[in-house]
Amino acid sequence: MAGVAGGLAQRLGVDPVVMRLAFVVLAFAGGAGVLLYILMWLLAPENDDAAPTRPSGTQHAAGVGFITAGALLVLRAVGLWFGDALVWPVAVAAFGSAVIYARGDVPHDAPWSRLMARFPSGLAETLGRASPLRLVAGAALIATSMAAFLAANDALAAARNVFLAVAAAATGLGLIAGPWAWRTGAQLAEERRERIRTSERAEIAAHLHDSVLQTLALIQRAGSPQEMVSLAHGQERELRAWLYGARSRSDQAMLGAAVESAATRIEQRHHVVVDVVVVGDRPLDQRLEALVSAATEAMTNAARHSGATTISVYVETTEEAVTAYVRDSGSGFVIDAVPRDRGGIAHSMNDRMARHGGTVAIASAPERGTDVELHLPVKER
Amino acid sequence: MTSATGHISVFLVDDHTLFLAGVRSELRDDFTILGTASDVGSATQDILRTGPDVVLVDVHMPGGGGAAVIAAVHKERPGINFLALSVSDAPEDVIAIIRAGARGYVTKSISPADLVDAIRRVNDGDAVFSPRLAGFVLDAFAGDSPRPVDPELDLLTPREKEVLRYIARGYSYKDVARELVLSVKTIESHVSAVLRKLQLSNRYELSRWASERRLV
Numbered sequence: 371m372a373g374v375a376g377g378l379a380q381r382l383g384v385d386p387v388v389m390r391l392a393f394v395v396l397a398f399a400g401g402a403g404v405l406l407y408i409l410m411w412l413l414a415p416e417n418d419d420a421a422p423t424r425p426s427g428t429q430h431a432a433g434v435g436f437i438t439a440g441a442l443l444v445l446r447a448v449g450l451w452f453g454d455a456l457v458w459p460v461a462v463a464a465f466g467s468a469v470i471y472a473r474g475d476v477p478h479d480a481p482w483s484r485l486m487a488r489f490p491s492g493l494a495e496t497l498g499r500a501s502p503l504r505l506v507a508g509a510a511l512i513a514t515s516m517a518a519f520l521a522a523n524d525a526l527a528a529a530r531n532v533f534l535a536v537a538a539a540a541t542g543l544g545l546i547a548g549p550w551a552w553r554t555g556a557q558l559a560e561e562r563r564e565r566i567r568t569s570e571r572a573e574i575a576a577h578l579h580d581s582v583l584q585t586l587a588l589i590q591r592a593g594s595p596q597e598m599v600s601l602a603h604g605q606e607r608e609l610r611a612w613l614y615g616a617r618s619r620s621d622q623a624m625l626g627a628a629v630e631s632a633a634t635r636i637e638q639r640h641h642v643v644v645d646v647v648v649v650g651d652r653p654l655d656q657r658l659e660a661l662v663s664a665a666t667e668a669m670t671n672a673a674r675h676s677g678a679t680t681i682s683v684y685v686e687t688t689e690e691a692v693t694a695y696v697r698d699s700g701s702g703f704v705i706d707a708v709p710r711d712r713g714g715i716a717h718s719m720n721d722r723m724a725r726h727g728g729t730v731a732i733a734s735a736p737e738r739g740t741d742v743e744l745h746l747p748v749k750e751r
Numbered sequence: 752m753t754s755a756t757g758h759i760s761v762f763l764v765d766d767h768t769l770f771l772a773g774v775r776s777e778l779r780d781d782f783t784i785l786g787t788a789s790d791v792g793s794a795t796q797d798i799l800r801t802g803p804d805v806v807l808v809d810v811h812m813p814g815g816g817g818a819a820v821i822a823a824v825h826k827e828r829p830g831i832n833f834l835a836l837s838v839s840d841a842p843e844d845v846i847a848i849i850r851a852g853a854r855g856y857v858t859k860s861i862s863p864a865d866l867v868d869a870i871r872r873v874n875d876g877d878a879v880f881s882p883r884l885a886g887f888v889l890d891a892f893a894g895d896s897p898r899p900v901d902p903e904l905d906l907l908t909p910r911e912k913e914v915l916r917y918i919a920r921g922y923s924y925k926d927v928a929r930e931l932v933l934s935v936k937t938i939e940s941h942v943s944a945v946l947r948k949l950q951l952s953n954r955y956e957l958s959r960w961a962s963e964r965r966l967v
Contacts, residue, residue: 603860606838606860613841614841614842645882645883645921647882647883647885647886647919647920648886649886649889649890649893649919650890650893680921682882682920682921684882684886684916684919684920684921686889686916686919688893695920697920697921697922699921741920
């Protein structure tokens with residue numbers, strides 16, 4: 371109340387709950403606890419923050435428990451006592467309460483697990499891990515103490531009657547309302563499933579409408595077979611990604627998806643087929659966006675100048691680096707014949723990659739196609 | 752078995768009859784088509800009856816898909832070679848049909864010339880990896896297995912990875928051979944070794960990888 375229990379608990383390194391319960395128990399021993407509490411409140415220093423906070427441990431809590439029990443015995447001998455029938459049940463109930471509420475379930479609580487290690491291993495493991503077990507044990511202690519209290523006060527007979535009456539009433543109620551409740555529950559579950567099905571169907575319909583139906587309309591209006599193929603191919607890729615794609619766990623944009631959508635744009639613009647194979651993936655950041663831009667540039671070059679109808683893109687992500695290859699089997703060119711400072715390749719790709727610590731390697735020969743390798747080391751941050 | 756294409760007999764299994772008709776007319780000039788089937792039961796029966804050299808089989812079919820056909824046929828005639836042909840499929844389905852015994856996997860968008868080439872290759876007992884399958888394998892075998900049960904089967908050699916990487920980049924076997932200054936035969940044997948690992952490895956990542964990419 372006045373923070374005595376809490377302060378003391380902090381000093382001793384036990385849970386405040388344990389401390390408070392000890393005071394309550396002692397209060398029943400002829401009011402000794404109340405006296406002690408007031409006394410300590412008067413004497414205790416004002417909350418000094420310098421007091422070391424010791425980790426609350428089971429050993430300390432048990433210590434407080436034993437001191438309380440010892441104090442009880444002393445007080446009993448002295449005669450400060452409300453009577454066995456009252457004090458012991460209260461003490462047992464307090465212990466039960468402590469078992470339930472004290473924060474003994476601090477993870478890696480060494481004393482607790484050491485204590486538990488003394489039990490047979492299976493039991494120790496269950497006790498150490500499962501707080502439901504502590505709940506049951508505490509509840510059993512409290513129930514025992516209540517029973518003991520009632521028995522000691524000749525009230526158990528009445529309690530048994532009450533219990534029987536309550537049990538009979540609960541059974542009756544269950545028989546009356548049970549089937550109805552069960553049916554309602556089943557109905558609710560069915561309705562919920564139906565709702566989920568409906569919304570899924572709506573989502574699929576919306577997706578197909580925005581993608582497949584639009585593409586089919588475009589294909590019917592397509593001017594050339596080449597255009598048709600690229601439309602169909604882009605749609606196939608999109609649908610495949612939607613059906614089987616690795617979903618990123620968050621809404622984060624991923625490298626693989628970015629490359630795929632770049633490829634789709636190229637296909638639509640230049641009426642070529644771009645085959646994309648992605649191995650590994652990672653969230654898109656500024657550097658990877660630069661890589662995607664450079665790869666897009668390479669794809670555009672291949673689509674515009676190589677004359678190839680198919681472009682292969684391969685992106686591999688490892689722990690150390692991301693590497694993208696853009697390949698066409700088109701006309702190719704003699705690299706030295708292209709002036710170093712000319713347009714696309716020099717500026718867009720080389721500069722873009724170099725700025726982020728990456729490299730570009732281009733291999734090409736007439737009639738053998740062109741292969742662009744974009745390499746970007748992954749910086750560990 | 753002879754490599755003279757005219758003598759290679761082919762059987763087609765696909766539940767899309769339109770596609771079946773298209774492939775049939777594409778291949779008619781190069782191979783002897785022994786028959787077609789569009790469900791697992793009749794496919795198994797007719798393949799065992801006609802005994803083709805190569806079976807083109809669709810990955811997705813009602814009643815167990817291509818994997819069921821391969822399993823049933825291989826129980827009696829392990830010598831029949833299968834090439835899986837499919838539209839865009841889930842990685843785990845592709846891996847599953849390879850593990851069921853298919854010698855390769857190509858997508859249905861493959862050009863007729865490449866398909867003819869792939870069938871010849873499968874007939875010769877070689878493996879056929881599309882760029883996508885090569886990507887799947889690289890992905891599934893990526894990284895070091897934490898505890899390889901059998902390093903022979905659970906890890907790819909650097910050379911095998913190199914070859915697969917070229918295939919994933921869109922190189923034909925011939926192109927890969929030129930790049931690595933090896934013979935096409937050597938490339939073929941590397942790819943066959945990878946196929947064997949894919950079929951026999953118990954590598955834990957293989958199933959985990961496939962399930963992680965699962966839909967839903």
